[in-house]
Amino acid sequence: MFSNIIGRIEEPEIKDLLYLCVFPDTYSLKKIIEKYKASSKLQLYGIGLEGKTIGLIGYQYIDKKVIEITHISVKPEFRGKGFGRVLISELLNKENPKEVTVETDDDAVEFYRHIGFVINSLGEKYPGVERYSCSFKS
DSSP: OEEEOGGGTTSHHHHHHHHTTSOSSHHHHHHHHHHHHHOSSOEEEEEEETTEEEEEEEEEEEETTEEEEEEEEEOGGGTTTTHHHHHHHHHHHHHOOSEEEEEEEHHHHHHHHHTTOEEEEEEEEETTEEEEEEEEEO
């Protein structure tokens, strides 16, 4: 169910999930894919249902026991059904970090708060966009 999908990053279903994480343009998506391909530090794992990848989580270690989530995405038709929580739970089980961090915006901050992350506002990092630092200590 939770498997490494970095080797499939060019497949349309993986690209579609990553596209949901980035500013909506193909140039940003292309840059993200190039980063994953070029860096051995970046990891990309997915979860599947009935042979289809329905969600993914990208991350990297920023310290020996601290993981930063770089991307997380669930197909829109599967949102609100616990798959985002499953991605984070599987990440915790696989890596056993002391802490997981992520930076997010208004759209996802309640998701992280709901599953136990501590939220701190970073203020208006971009004009009209408040950003948040979220952390979870295990």
